[in-house]
Amino acid sequence: MSQQVQGVVSRAEGAPVEVTTIVVPDPGPGEAVVRIQTCGVCHTDMHYRDGGINDEYPFLLGHEAAGVVESVGDGVTNVGPGDFVVLNWRAVCGECRACRRGRLEYCFDTHNAEQKMTLEDGTELEPALGIGAFAEKTLVASGQCTKVDPSASPAAAGLLGCGIMAGIGAAVNTGRVGRGDSVAVIGCGGVGNAAVAGARLAGAARIIGVDLDPRKLEWARGFGATHTVDARNNDPVEAIRELTGGFGADVVIEAVGTPKTYEQAFYARDLAGTVVLVGVPTPDMRIELPLLDVFGRGGALKSSWYGDCLPSRDFPVLTDLYTQGRLDLDGFVTEEIGIGDVEEAFARMERGDVLRSVVRL
Known part of the structure; x- marks a missing residue:
């Protein structure tokens, strides 16, 4: 059964973002629902808000996230309920010409969830980078979930999902x-x-x-x-x-x-x-x-x-280096904020006041 949760949505170019109710469907084949714990505020989210990516409003913003898998659809074997994961925006297909050459980090046909999350009135949302993680829960392709050491701080590990990995x-x-x-x-x-x-x-x-x-x-x-x-x-x-x-x-x-x-x-x-x-x-x-x-x-x-990364290879290694004290991911977390503070975080980011604001849900 679908769920209603709170998420940060951009409805029009340049308009302030807003927190509103979104509808998250049950995961279909190859999909997973993830309960988001933290999500970094990245320049890419601001580009979505300002029309710098495309004009497919409304957008469900947020993509630099860590959380726990809540449920999975048919055929999912790489993750299961309870797994602590970092989300990525390059779920490799395994079949394109790059993948067939063994260069999965250059996959030319990465994929996202087939189903769409929506507003309460049924309006389909375009999730930022196929993730949409300024939300209490989100729907992604299972390949967008990478299991990492659950002892890692979600605020730090989630940043591997985009800018830090890049x-x-x-x-x-x-x-x-x-x-x-x-x-x-x-x-x-x-x-x-x-x-x-x-x-x-x-x-x-x-x-x-x-x-x-x-x-x-x-x-x-x-x-x-x-x-x-x-x-x-x-x-x-x-x-x-x-x-x-x-x-x-x-x-x-x-x-x-x-x-x-x-x-x-x-x-x-x-x-x-x-x-x-x-x-x-x-x-x-x-x-x-x-x-x-x-x-x-x-x-x-x-x-x-994306740093020519392969998330399944690189995220666990970097998380382990973090837990060993050899990579200071905590140093990138300037502040932790609430889900209603994203618009103000964009302003601080534009002024150069922060390395990363991280939304804790």
Whole structure:
């Protein structure tokens, strides 16, 4: 039987979000209902509210979540009632050309729940990134549920569901940071600082955080940056070269997503170095680089989507590193808030006051 719960809905472009009653159906084949414990407030949710993703209103927001499986539909074997899970937005199909090549992290046909959650009047909701977790309960495809150590704090573990995984994965999976490497991270918000933490986990010898905001640079030092560059007063390219013997960093991770910062990343890397773009640009952005420089500097220019992660592989490992005290996920949780405080949390996020606000349900 379907259930009525409270959830955060965006009804129109730019309009304040609201808490309202939503209807969650029983799980069908391959689906699961998850009782949400915590959900991080991510920039992507604000982009949904503001029409930056698409115009398929109303949206059920929230996607960076942890919770407990309440029920599952027919054919579900990967999780069961009572399992503590982190939700992900890339449930791999196992059948597309990427999956058949054994590269599941690049699955081209990821899927979500078939059924729709609705408002009380039957209006179908579009769940953010196929999850919709600013809600007491949500319906997802069972493949969107990844079991992790239940002793982990839900507020911390849930952040692996999006931004933190994107940043750590940009360093570890996409950038292939190795022991002794030099790494520069341009943009030290949530994703950028996760990249700093990932570079530290990978054994980088020199980690340089770059930002315009002194608070974010202080956060970067806390997550493992050995050096920081205040881009208000210093040219980032020159500063990174100076800190790397005049050569540039082995890996430069661009976590802003603008042409200017991407160009800085391109010229701040060493010969044969790697640039990783994990910051999300807008559709209108363009960049122009001398093709001879692209050719002559060698190396690799990469884009990192969701940190090139495979949730079933990466979430449990990172959760274990957290419970062992080797990965400070708690440090990303700036505040815990209620379900009615999401709109105010968006404003704090825009001002740069927080790394993550986390809704506790």
